[in-house]
Amino acid sequence: MAGAVIGQYGRVGESDGSMRIRTARADDAAGLAELDAAAWSAESGFPSITQRIPGPFFASDNPPVDHLVCEIDGTVVGYLRLRPATSLPENAHVIGIFGLAVAPAARRLGAASALLAAAEQRARASGARKLSLRVLGTNQPAIRLYARLGFEREGVLREEFLIDGGYVDDLLMTKHLT
Secondary structure (H helix, E strand, O other): OOOOEHHHHOOOOOOOOOEEEEEOOHHHHHHHHHHHHHHOOHHHOOHHHHHOOOOOOOEOOEOHHHEEEEEEOOEEEEEEEEEEOOOOHHHOOEEEEEEEEEOHHHOOOOHHHHHHHHHHHHHHHOOOOEEEEEEEOOOHHHHHHHHHOOOEEEEEEEEEEEEOOEEEEEEEEEEEOO
């Protein structure tokens, strides 16, 4: 069942608790696309994402090597996209998290925390001094998770998004690695 999405098979059953983080492989694409579709909802903040026509999960500017995946008992339950914050050499010391998703049935099992810890480890190994991400101001569970793991609010883009008739702030959160 490796590469399958946990939501497709129901809640996590009896587990020996074996969680593993690894770099994504090309053959993860279909499972990650399904996971992505299940994880994003109108409640996640962007109704337009649920209306998009699914395309390939990986692309030339979004290769498997940029993704960490979380497996529980051999089943892919989450991913995190990690890459340089910009292409500018002056900004090479900053690594950005450009997506984090966990299958709804696997939430609260530690997958997001494990992915974020692995992202920090990878960023440190690459010589990065800072890890950054953006999160909607309305996503309080994610904000609490990031704060618990040492991320701090570094900026606010006020009323950055218009979602369901209301303006929503976009928060920049960072973790200094030195």
